[in-house]
Amino acid sequence: MRKETLVACALAMALSGCGGPPASDVADPAADANGVVAASATEETEAEAGANAGDTAGDVEATTASANSVLDRDGNPVPLVAFDIDSVPVSSAALGELPFFSMPAGYGPQNRPHVRAYARFPFRIGEGLHWVEGASWNARITVDDDQGRDKEFSARELRRNLESVLAQAGAQPVFEGPLNRNAYYGAALEQEIGGGFIEGVNMDHDAPTSVHVIRQADRNIWVQLTTTSNEAGLVIVEERPFVATARWTDEFPYLSTPAGYDEGNRPKQRDFDMYPFWTGSDFEEVEGRTWAGQVSSRGRTHSMHEVRRNLEAMMAEVGGTLVFEGRIPKEPSERYDFDLKSPYSDGTGFSWHDYDSRVYRVDLPTGRQVWVHARLEYNSAGWVVVEREGFVQTAAMLPADALKRQLDADGRVAIQVNFATDEADILPESQPQIDQVLALLQADPALALSVEGHTDDTGTVQRNRSLSEARAAAVVAALTGRGIEASRLSAAGFGQDRPVADNATDEGKAKNRRVELVRKP
Template sequence: MRKDTLVAWAMTMALALAACGDAPQDSAAPQADLETPAAADSGAAQSAPAEAAPADAVPTDAAASGDHVLDRDGNPVPLLAFDVERVPASNVALGDLPFFSLPAGYGPQNRPHVRRYARFPFRIGDGLHWVEGASWNAKIVVDRDQRRDKEFSARELRRNLEAVLAEAGAQAVFEGPLRRNMYYGQLEDEIGGGFIEAVNLDQDAQTSVHVIRQADRNVWVQLATTSNEAGLVIVEETSFEPTARWRDEFPYLSAPEGYDQGNRPKQRDFDMYPFWTGSAFEEVEGRTWAGQVVADERNRSMHEVRRNLEAMMDEAGGVLVFEGRIPREASERYGNDLKGPYSDGTGFSWDDYESRVYRVDRPDGRQVWVHARLEYMSAGWVVVEREGFVQTAALLPAGALKQKLDADGRVAIQVNFAVDKADILPDSQPQIAQVLAVLEQDPALRLSVEGHTDNTGTAARNRELSEERAQAVVAALTAQGIAAARLSSAGFGDSRPVGDNATDEGRARNRRVELVRR
């Protein structure tokens, strides 16, 4: 890129900013080692020219919470708007992403990250500018089969790429240091989820950004170089087209194209899940679904999942109840016994990632709640369709209980407990009363009360829960005057299923309390 062209661009920026006050100065954050491992020590950075920013790089008009991000030291980094129409148009024919080849002897260190739709914050001015679209990025080094005879040359790489960009009609819109710390802090999750190889370089790595403006698309290119490696990001800026659709059947949400559900989703006919509203949890009971949204690591895009989720919620008329990170204190109000069954969807630590909580009030009167996990390494969601409890267990009268005990030596009773607890719900008291009647009618009868669960959750927790529930039934009977010596309790967790845990019906049969004659 000709130096006189870049200098003229910088002078235009200075004149434009003079009308509003002093031009912003780059405030370089102190260099620090990244917590994310780098492939190799980058070595000394190239001496970088003074930063130049385009005349149309200006602070956004977004709300105060959205006009900047915080770097790894807590300093604000402005998010800048950019008028791409002021970049000279190019009519040079371009092929497919990444549009151009690398110089002879150079190539990606690892397989490039290629995403159908992602976003990257390009360096302009003294801040960053978000660009969304199809993306390609990689760390560039000397090809493995060339390393014996060839050394990396930042000058050779830059001169080649600048030449091919000039042929494509690109305009330089930034020259200056990388300021790597800008990409860590609030942006760490998103950058770590795919663009890390492009920015995990020296703090002062020489960095340039070019834009190719065409009638149907804009192409952004950011190149950062050190003495022995480079980071390259290419984004074809395009309009977003959702590939996920809101469906008419539960669980209503679908995965974007190229993504799947990973492990088998977990669905329950009736349960409770707490949804964070920003100030408290809304405990929603009803039909529940928890599942993953996964893709190949180098094609996965947290932003693509986010945009598809937003599109589905718009389609369904959903209301955004909460956006951000659930506070740690709030997250810890619920233990792993509740989070475990939903961990594929929303994990165990709700404060460790960006959450979205939506409520959908359907035209048929049903209410649907969604908690989405948007984490750079994975994503998922929990869906609950609110509904009242419908009892499906039937009361076994004392006569039937006694007959089954005499014939088989054991009988299963349906006792309903609070979710993941040993608290007997009021609707089970009539069944407890019938067991009490059997014991009172036969003073010689001694029973072992045995608890069983389905295979949801860990085996250790299932055994513990089944023991606690069996003990709760014994306690309810002894509280009514039955001698403790006539009763014992035991819990077997999910080790003795009587139904298929792969089906809702089978899991329901496995969640039971049994009375066994001693």
Template sequence: MTEEAAATGQLESGQAESESEGADAGFDLGKAPVSTVALGEFPFVSLPEGYEPINKPRTLSIARVPFWTGDRLEQVEGKTYVVTIQAQKGVTYSAFELMRNIEHVIEQAGGVKVTDSRIPSEVLKSVGSDVSVGLIDGWGDVYNNPVQTYVIRTADKTVWVHLCSNSMDAGLLIVEAQAFEPTASLLPADALKQQLDIDGKVALQIHFAVDKADILPESQPQVDQVLKLLQQHPSLKLSVDGHTDNTGNADRNQALSEARAQAVAAALTAQGIEAKRLQAQGFGQSQPVADNSTQDGKAANRRVELVRLD
């Protein structure tokens, strides 16, 4: 059996399992088959014969894109390809033909279809303008048409594909997921104290699970330095303030910022810091410190601030 045939066979059994389990428990990326097919160069998927971009495709070095899995929007960050597809002159556009061609390429690459379904209107309300407007040429008319989501998972990368067709054209988004590489350096306890003495507050880049208040392990050393600060200065009282970027619904961001601030405070009290020395509050997206139209700006706005309480 050739490598390509083996990958296709893996798809047939793996896809059925993934779709069946997805209907009951939601899509689990960890259960998607791992393909051994060489994917080639980004964006990995070529357009079928008879179809072409309406405008010049865009490649973003990094973006955050929500992919519909049939039960939720999975936020994926990475290198992103954005394009609107139409039929070439003299060719009749067929949404079904385009979908089957894209699906065939995914199958040959050892990928799986995650879902072919509509995104509920209440879920779409949570999608920010950075996607619904900024990525509209790839997002497509998701408000009136189903979307097809695919995943190709290899040993060293994960590729997500979003396709949404109407009667005239289709939006296509392809993201090569990238692991987060933190650029913010650890602020030790003495640096935290110095900044608090000068400005009365200090911003920390504490990272959380996407759309959750779970502190990621990579940020535990920074939390430990806050703990050390409080242990070294027993009279110090702090407000732990959570902030988000403007992605998604403002009410959801407000609740998320509060939960994240509370998670940091809880991590400190769990290590013996008296609860009366801390207060936790969230400000959602209301107090940006950078431009939310850029990914770097969004990263700066997703922060936890320590504010000195006198």
């Protein structure tokens, strides 16, 4: 049986003790015959309109796309309107958890409902849309699979059942009219709403739609129901203020993920590289330490809005500057090829023009500068972080005779072997140094060496130790592959346990990332 209830308890339990008056019995002086509240377009931005929903009321007025409107699929402005929540009587009905109500007998979500801990949705109000933020639930409602051919979908049956339940909960109707599907599929809303709430809004353009509001002492609950002849779309949002769960940290890459999210695949970090950041007119190529990773909502429904609000909160916390917001133009984004984009694809993908971006610059009190490019899509997100810094050369070839002199004097010598970031692959530019170690061993057949790997303190202790062991083993493999007997060599890794310089500086970190040759007795 596929039927899913909208709450864990049955309808009777969910509404036990409900004493709210039916919606039809309550006069709403701010509403017209359809329950539409007249409201004025404010000077708020879209995000502010969502965060401050219900603060003002007046007349709807919007003729062009601006902070007060969005463009629909045909390029026509759709006003963003305010709503006077005080016009809705307070309900004392006892409600459970989101989504609060069960479906009528024989009906249920066609697919698994989309549940988000924090999102925003533009509810139909008057001739426009009204942003509401909070915990959300949306699904497409059809006849249960286990009904077979014994039951046909009836929009009237479904709507009458849900409207009765809403009336018992003290809900007030605030809109009744067409869905206006095109409003949800304009450029500004297509990703976040058209994609993120597809089960609730991807219906016939003029499908009958109603919006109800339940106002309680500690929360407001918004319900939008859209019906056609064979299915329905249902969106429920429990309105609540935003509380950031991600924090700016003291360690690179500084950004953290919101509660319930993680970094997905293992993030990729490079000690030195270049990444281009779009500034609105051109790319600024920033060199330094780089990090790329996902913001993954494992086991839950991704919320583009939740990630965006947390990113904004972190930038506000550290005083970051918003350099660019929107979509990077296609032509300049294609200036960079696969080889540059590939290492950063977990963070920002390959088609930089095909999603909403945020680019920030953070000027830290220490004098360092950090750049962030965030990818925001309705079903995924990620970011690239670069801490600007100058190049520090870490490679220095020691010829075989110099290696021998230092081994004779100290019993050990550090060599500079460069590896792929966070990997044990020896880079081609280090081959001359391997050749000199080979010459040293060939010149003295009695010489036996322990090859020991070391790292700086970036990353976990366990990861650094295993990485240093793998890198030491890679050097041994390179030498035995050239004819040196394996019995003359051994590999060991000590991670960050044996620093030779201060890890607080880039120069110190560079010295600590090393391979040492130690004479064996």
